[in-house]
Amino acid sequence: MPKISLPPLPLSGLFAIAKPSGPTSMSVINDVKQLVCNSRLFVEASKLEEKRRTPKRGRRAREVVKIGQGGTLDPLADGVLVVGVGKGTKKLGDFLDCIKEYKTTVLLGCETDTYDSEGVRVRVAPWRHVTKEAVEEQLVNFRGEIYQTPPIFSALKMDGKPLYEYARKGIPLPRPIEKRKVTVHSLTLTDWKGPNHEFTWPEKQFTDKEREAMEKALRSVQEDEEQAQKQTQTPSAFVLTMRVSGGTYVRSIVHDLGHALGSAAHVVTLTRSRQSRFALSPDEEADGAKGCIAWEVFTKAAEDEGAEDADGLKEWERAVLDKFEIIDENGNKS
Incomplete structure (x- = not known):
């Protein structure tokens, strides 16, 4: 894979998952959270180091970075589930009242x-x-x-x-x-x-x-x-x-x-x-829509995150970066 130039870390922003039918939206978010909260892409290095030295259990262990969803899907439903990380969570309200x-x-x-x-x-x-x-x-x-x-x-x-x-x-x-x-x-x-x-x-x-x-x-x-x-x-x-x-x-x-x-x-x-601007079948050239990350990417990583590539990224991290919309300090897309 080609080398990429990473923006300053940790990242805040938005991405979308292709949720399958069956699990609740909250269970999907909780599963993704386990990966996100252990990734150098989204968590400050000092917090990661502290987490490794003094692992905590329960809710406090998941508070190293904020993560949320932009509109629940029923368990029966599948499709676009927008996820916000860090400052990206402040933009999730935009997806409740969108088309x-x-x-x-x-x-x-x-x-x-x-x-x-x-x-x-x-x-x-x-x-x-x-x-x-x-x-x-x-x-x-x-x-x-x-x-x-x-x-x-x-x-x-x-x-x-x-x-x-x-x-x-x-x-x-x-x-x-x-x-x-x-x-x-x-x-x-x-x-x-x-x-x-x-x-x-x-x-x-x-x-x-x-x-x-x-x-x-x-x-x-x-x-x-x-x-x-x-x-x-x-x-x-x-x-x-x-x-x-x-x-x-x-x-x-x-x-x-x-x-x-x-x-x-x-x-x-x-x-x-x-x-809004996330779709299962996007047309980026026509309207700038972004695609969704297959749920299998996260279930596979939950079992085994695998080795890092030449950029120090795991497979699921690279998949997220490919669909990620960065939100800067001022809450703007960058």
Whole structure:
């Protein structure tokens, strides 16, 4: 590999990871933190030396450098996860209210408590009447400025308590969940799968106790089981791509679309393909977008960081530098 000229160390800045589906965003950050906090690229030499001499356990051991994320992805979701290191953490707020792009697979006929396949069945509904043309006709109503209600199974807080706590514990909401205005810049049906897929409705259903708790929180849970259960064929699925403002819940768009179609729907796959200037498939020449680092780079380094190259860099460090956006002392890109 060609030799590189390193800027003054330690570095502060931003980079993006291609998060896989499965782990939580926080677990991804914690795993990356273990590497970052032992790297001369991001930690002052004196702090590294002190850390080696007097290793500490627990939280204090991870405070040698700040690291954070610019917008959580659900465990089900994969795609762009922006990471800030050092002074780069001060810029993470910019990624909460930026334009984002998503690709999601929608499965008809079933609604879940979380609005995705990780949840529990709340109700099933007829779906055979839903056609590709019907979906495209309804998408018009979900473009532009719209109002949407966040899922009750979300981390959004009401009176200091996450909404999901109300639902799980059967605590009545102090007031209805407030609708929020968001902007859907584009929304397109890109693949009508019909029954040609391997997705299935979640097997887990609410117990009587769980249903009662949900009803207490929401005060109404609709049922339409009998007619839907008669439809034994594989329910239809389709893929949507969208470009949306910060604060938009893709799960809510899918949930509300299901209702608009006279059916029910939930998310079975979700990919964040772009967040501001970081993208899974960047076009640096066209818009200056930066790519993402494959998650396998970090999992491999967690097992064995390997030897240093001619520049004194390990493989994962060089991968990060290749996608790194440096933030200087004044908080500017350099």
